[in-house]
Amino acid sequence: MAGRHLRLEEYASSGIAVESEDVGDVLSRVKVRPMHADKRSARLSLNDDEKGDGVAHRAGASHHQNDRYMEAFDAAFEELSAAEAARSGRERHELGEAADGSSAAVMTLKRASSATTDPTQELGGAWLQGPSAPEGELHAVSAQPLMCMSLSADESEAVVGSSDHALYVVPLGGSVSSRASRSSGSRLRTLYTKRYGHTEWVTCVAHLPDRRVISGGMDSKLCLWDATGVKCEDLLGHSGSVSCVLAVGDEAALSAGYDKMLRLWNVSRRASSRQREVSVIKAGTAPILDVSLLLGGQQAAVCGDRDGGVQMIDLQANKVLRKHANAHRGHTTSVLGSRGDGTDEGSVFFSGGQDGAVKVWDSRQKTAAFSLDLHVDPRSGKSGAVGFLREPVGDANTLITGGADGVINVLDKRQSYGVVHSFTEHLDFIYSLHVRSQLCFSGAGNGMLHVHDWKQGKLLYGLGANQAAVRAVAASVNQLVAAGDDGGVVVYDMK
Secondary structure, eight states: OTTTOGGGGGGGGOOEEEEEEOOTSSSEEEEOOOOOOOOOOOOOOOHHHTTTTTTGGGGHHHHHHHHHHHHHHHHHHHHHHHHHHHHHOOOOOTTTTTTGOOOGSHHHHHHHHOOOTTTTTTOHHHHOOOSSSSSSSEEEOOSEEEEEEEHHHTEOOOOOOOOSSSSEEETTTOSSSSSHHHTTSSEEEEOOOSSSSSSEOOOOOOOOOSSSSSEETOOOOOOEEEEEOOOOOEEOOOOOEEEEEHHHHHHHHEEETTTTTEEEEEEOOOOOOGSEEEEEEOOOOOOOEEEEOOSSSSSEEEETTTOOEEEEEETTTTTTEEEESHHHHHHEEEEEEEESSSOOOOOOEEEETTTOOOOEEEETSSOOOOEEEEBTTTTTOBOOOOOEEEOTTTTTTEEEETTTTTTTTEEEETTTEEEEEEEEOSSEEEEEEEEETEEEEETTTTTTEEHHHHHHHHEEEEEEOSSSOOEEEESSSSSSEETTTTTEEEEEEEO
């Protein structure tokens, strides 16, 4: 990290010029070069003329880049799976059965709260104008890319997972629970030792309500970390890379992986190691790429796989309720259970695919209620994988989508999911997207982090948050946190 001496903020205010690189290069990106006309401001403000620069390169380039990224990931996964199969001989539980005589129905499952503050309260001040110190506070935690991030419910810390096999705990000042921050020493912690931690890339991470951390990796295991110190318990069961992990209420976690399995875990402090795995369900015939909890009368989840399938899973009965084979052409890259549309009779959920389509599903119906080609270039026909589906907390009528075409769409459910606003300012495909209150934060492959007001439909400002891709972004009540491929975590003070 010693070589990091030039930050994108130095030229963000004067706009950027785009040059197309050869998309045949695996590392090809939209190349950014500075325009030195004005360096007084570090915030980005794009006018209508600037928005058009380089837009023609988005869809075509992102299509090839997405395919090559998935090919590289698959190659690494196959190698790790072979190694895991060679060394693993442990007895596994039968599919669809609860472990150790337990039942998933005994556990109370609910979507974990993401914050202790009111996420519906509109943000003002620096959130609308940009931070007074736009360079932010840089924590150069790793020399390798950072892959994922979680913000604790009390907003006292952010935890990032790295391709160097470690996780890094970054304390956040001015959090809701300063006492919790002080109790952990208010210092950077590294979750990795010779005895504890992952042996491959960390691919996903989530906080439990009590500030413990659960992480998943390409080494096929999950690590359940203490809230303080550097010690974890290994949760073994997956035979392939773990793609997702979710906190499910106070005492449960749900994981999904490239072994095509969903696993429900008892993460109660009172549970022994033999009581950890509650159930295992084979969701489909392909690696699972994303999973989300469903709201409604039954405790269920929805997942999407590499064959373009979408499955609805009953977590109490440990079975697949509904399979939508070939819901998308190519991979199903994102799924989301709706917060506001669940009833005792059924649930509404969404899926996004490599084909650039977003589909709306009703659990009571066999086919999609809506199929929307939101991330398909109308001129070239090229599609950008739909990487993000988000619903703002407190607004049951809005759905926000983000894709590899660099486009963010704001949809109104009351208008048959019509597009209310479409943001096209990104000049590279989108790696991260986070929504808090009326603001949408998105990070791109060229290191730019854009802040949009999705209600008013406008770009507020941009920040150069990384030297490469911004892979994770989160917002607490007073701070904006971004992490990515250059191994740095940047914390922006928004007080």
